[in-house]
Amino acid sequence: AQSVSQHNHHVILSEAASLELGCNYSYGGTVNLFWYVQYPGQHLQLLLKYFSGDPLVKGIKGFEAEFIKSKFSFNLRKPSVQWSDTAEYFCAVNPSGDDKIIFGKGTRLHILP
Amino acid sequence: DAGVTQSPTHLIKTRGQQVTLRCSPKSGHDTVSWYQQALGQGPQFIFQYYEEEERQRGNFPDRFSGHQFPNYSSELNVNALLLGDSALYLCASSLGTGYYEQYFGPGTRLTVT
Numbered sequence: 001a002q003s004v005s006q007h008n009h010h011v012i013l014s015e016a017a018s019l020e021l022g023c024n025y026s027y028g029g030t031v032n033l034f035w036y037v038q039y040p041g042q043h044l045q046l047l048l049k050y051f052s053g054d055p056l057v058k059g060i061k062g063f064e065a066e067f068i069k070s071k072f073s074f075n076l077r078k079p080s081v082q083w084s085d086t087a088e089y090f091c092a093v094n095p096s097g098d099d100k101i102i103f104g105k106g107t108r109l110h111i112l113p
Numbered sequence: 114d115a116g117v118t119q120s121p122t123h124l125i126k127t128r129g130q131q132v133t134l135r136c137s138p139k140s141g142h143d144t145v146s147w148y149q150q151a152l153g154q155g156p157q158f159i160f161q162y163y164e165e166e167e168r169q170r171g172n173f174p175d176r177f178s179g180h181q182f183p184n185y186s187s188e189l190n191v192n193a194l195l196l197g198d199s200a201l202y203l204c205a206s207s208l209g210t211g212y213y214e215q216y217f218g219p220g221t222r223l224t225v226t
Binding site: 004036042043044045046049090092098099100101102103104105106 | 117146148153154155156157158161168169171203210214215216217218219220
């Protein structure tokens with residue numbers, strides 16, 4: 001079955017620390033990849049997406065993610081986090097040609113001021 | 114530019130009852146997808162509507178049904194409610210079908226007692 005695994009359920013960092021959130025998916029074909037973010041009290045927003053081309057994609061607010069096809073991974077990174085990055089982050093996969101998006105369980109990120 | 118709107122915001126129902134949730138897509142969008150997000154989980158795909166027809170369905174029973182209207186708005190109906198149906202129901206809209214970027218609404222919180 002197609003699935004998405006996010007390795008960390010809860011991450012606590014201090015401001016200015018570097019961030020990497022892991023994401024792996026299980027699907028052998030072509031995929032489109034997403035990271036969504038949900039800030040406290042707000043709805044899901046797209047952080048960044050990968051459809052094709054350069055496997056290193058840049059999103060909003062200084063986030064980036066790297067697609068490594070051989071590892072079925074799409075890890076999210078940010079060199080220096082801010083308190084305002086406190087949120088829940090969801091990795092998601094859309095098998096090419098499919099209509100649904102498959103989400104991971106999410107990683108709750110808490111940044112200490 | 115209006116984003117995705119959903120109503121009602123919160124709903125409390127009793128086991129065995131029926132419920133209808135509503136969604137208006139983002140201006141210019143013609144496709145609506147519905148997701149169920151249980152506590153502590155990522156959103157799970159229920160189904161997608163395009164051109165007033167259900168295009169694809171996730172692993173949900175027939176108690177979950179939907180409809181899309183000519184103005185692209187959509188309804189999600191759940192019959193014979195179970196306690197396990199308690200969740201946040203998210204509507205997402207997009208332009209066309211397939212992998213296109215989906216914009217999420219704030220959700221409807223359904224509690225079944």
